[in-house]
Amino acid sequence: MPDAPDLPREERKLLRAALDGPLHDADPVQVGLCLRLCGRQLLQRAGAAAQANGWRGSPHAFVLTREGWALLKAERRRKPLRRTG
Numbered sequence: 193m194p195d196a197p198d199l200p201r202e203e204r205k206l207l208r209a210a211l212d213g214p215l216h217d218a219d220p221v222q223v224g225l226c227l228r229l230c231g232r233q234l235l236q237r238a239g240a241a242a243q244a245n246g247w248r249g250s251p252h253a254f255v256l257t258r259e260g261w262a263l264l265k266a267e268r269r270r271k272p273l274r275r276t277g
Contacts (some may be wrong), residue, residue: 203229214253226254234260
């Protein structure tokens, strides 16, 4: 699993967007970034397994893997908490 600083800003932004929901094929640049993240095993295609589990979305969407979720979780922990008041 790569460290968060190793990822370019655009790829990190896509991973954070994948937290909100599956990423759908939008433009060729985004698909290329998603495929690069798939190569790093941080994203995966939803595919037939997701549909077999009851998801009715596009089988061509990209979703986070466990490694992707762990990377984002570790990145959140490294940020210092902001104190108010």
